[in-house]
Structures are given as C-alpha cells and as structure tokens.
Amino acid sequence: MRVLVTGSTGWIGSAVVTDLLAAGHHVLGLARSEASAERLRSRGAEPVLGDLDDLESLRRGVGSSDGVVHLANKHDWGNPAESDRAERAAVETMLGALTGSGRPFVIANGLSGIVEGRPALETDPSPAVGPGSDRGGSENLALDHAERGVRPVAVRFAPSVHGAGDWGFVAFLTAAARERGVSGYVDDGSALWSAVHRDDAARLVRLGLESAPGGTRLHAVAEEAVSTREIAEAIGASLGLPTTSVPAVDAAEHFGFVGHFFAASMTASSAHTRDLLGWDPIGPGLVEDIRTGAYARA
Incomplete structure (x- = not known):
C-alpha cells in the first residue's frame, strides 16, 4: 500500500x-x-x-x-x-x-x-x-x-507516548526537574495518566x-493508569533529585504549560482495541523507561 x-x-x-x-x-x-x-x-x-x-x-x-x-x-x-x-x-x-x-x-x-x-x-x-x-x-x-x-x-x-528521544510531556517534566532541582508532582500526585x-x-x-x-x-494505551507521583519519583530517581509536592495553584509556574495536564487524570481503556486488532503491547512501561534513563540522557 x-x-x-x-x-x-x-x-x-x-x-x-x-x-x-x-x-x-x-x-x-x-x-x-x-x-x-x-x-x-x-x-x-x-x-x-x-x-x-x-x-x-x-x-x-x-x-x-x-x-x-x-x-x-x-x-x-x-x-x-x-x-x-x-x-x-x-x-x-x-x-x-x-x-x-x-x-x-x-x-x-x-x-x-x-x-x-x-x-x-x-x-x-x-x-x-x-x-x-x-x-x-x-x-x-x-x-x-x-x-x-x-x-x-x-x-x-x-x-505519554514514551521512549528514548521523546520530546513530549515527560521530557518537559524532566526539564522542569533539572531547572528546579527537584522532581515535582501536583498536590498528592494521585492524578493518573495512561501511557x-x-x-x-x-x-x-x-x-x-x-x-x-x-x-x-x-x-x-498500554498502561491504563500510572500515578503522576510515580512519574515524578521515577524522574527524580533517574536524575538523582528529591521529589516533592507542588500545590496546584503553583503548577503552571513550576512546570510551565504542562502543569495543567500534569494536574489532571487522563486515562483510557484499550480493551476493545486489543480485541479488535489483536494488538498486544510489548514495550517497557513508562516508569521503567524513565528509571532506566530514557529521559535522563536527553
């Protein structure tokens, strides 16, 4: 084709x-x-x-x-x-x-x-x-x-469509952690992302x-729900930085435009997609990708 x-x-x-x-x-x-x-x-x-x-x-x-x-x-x-x-x-x-x-x-x-x-x-x-x-x-x-x-x-x-070389949301979060000297999550970090x-x-x-x-x-969607706190902790571990909570009112200043998204849950099921097409994701998970250096090397 x-x-x-x-x-x-x-x-x-x-x-x-x-x-x-x-x-x-x-x-x-x-x-x-x-x-x-x-x-x-x-x-x-x-x-x-x-x-x-x-x-x-x-x-x-x-x-x-x-x-x-x-x-x-x-x-x-x-x-x-x-x-x-x-x-x-x-x-x-x-x-x-x-x-x-x-x-x-x-x-x-x-x-x-x-x-x-x-x-x-x-x-x-x-x-x-x-x-x-x-x-x-x-x-x-x-x-x-x-x-x-x-x-x-x-x-x-x-x-998060993740992997080494990604310049999406997680790359912006990693850049904010480098700049601030701390890897943050919003409020209690309970917001959830698919990946x-x-x-x-x-x-x-x-x-x-x-x-x-x-x-x-x-x-x-391979992973339906990864908490934003888990994401922040993985970024912190990969960079050797501490992890902390950032109040929602300060999210835009701390993270830039991505703060709005990091404060929100964005999740989905892919059950019908998998059944329809026989799609079976085999790549590493988001936290594994971050912790093994996919973003630290960027």
Missing part, C-alpha cells in the same frame, strides 16, 4: 514510517523542508514537500496514495485557535480528496477532554464538534466520512490502517 503520512519526521510519525516500511508498505512522507525530505529518503520513504497550510501539497499526496495516516499538528500552545484552524482545513482537504474512494484515513487525537471521572472507552465520542472546537473537531469530521466512501479510523494516543511505548503505538497505527473498520476509534 502507498501510504501518505503527515508528521512523518515527528516523534510518533518517524516510528510509524519505520513500522510501515518494515511491513512492506511504500511511504510518502509530508516534509516541510529539504532537510526533512532527505531524512525520509535516507530511510527509504518518498518525500512530498509541503505542510498543513499547503493544501495543494496535501491534495497531491492523497492523490498519489492508497491511504493516509494524519499525525501532524501545529501544537501552537501560544495560539491554539490557529492550530485548530489549520487542522480543520487540512483534514477537510484530505477527506475531500478521499471521498468516494473507500481508502483508509487514520487520524490522530489525544485523550484529554474525552470524558471526566473515569477511563475513556472507545465507544465514547469526542465532545469536540465543529470548526471552533479542540483540533477543529477533526476526529468527528473524519468519522462522519464513513458514510461518504472513506474508511476513517481515529487513534487516540495516551498522554504507551512509541513502538507499540506505531504498530497500532499500522494495524488500524490495514484492517480497522470505517468509523472505528482505537486507543493507543
């Missing part, structure tokens, strides 16, 4: 490219620069020069593909409305090019905000609907196209692309 991957040189995307190539697929990777394009060529992928704002490059890439994996996002924390706008426009463009073709469209989303007070299930719809909502409501927009001749599949990623190793997440994306029915929601 010829697969267009947006975000192909990103943290998750680069692992997805590796997994797709190993499985015998031909990868077209969206590349914002010639340097990114060369990295893709060196790995055996075919670059498509463009970005999320270059809608013509997206149409061109979709037109040359048998399926799409959409992982890119601007993640502009200073201007989330712009990130949401760009996401909506890009997804509308790609879905428009796929309509009536029966080809798969795998779209990334997070678990934050899906439900409150319990682990999210694959049957829980995203509350983000319409252009003005989180990520421009792109998950629901995509899933609605199951009735328009597209095979859409939503993959919701755990808040998944990057290689397991990449394999799930491929399985979803290859065989998940249209309209499916998948959860890239």
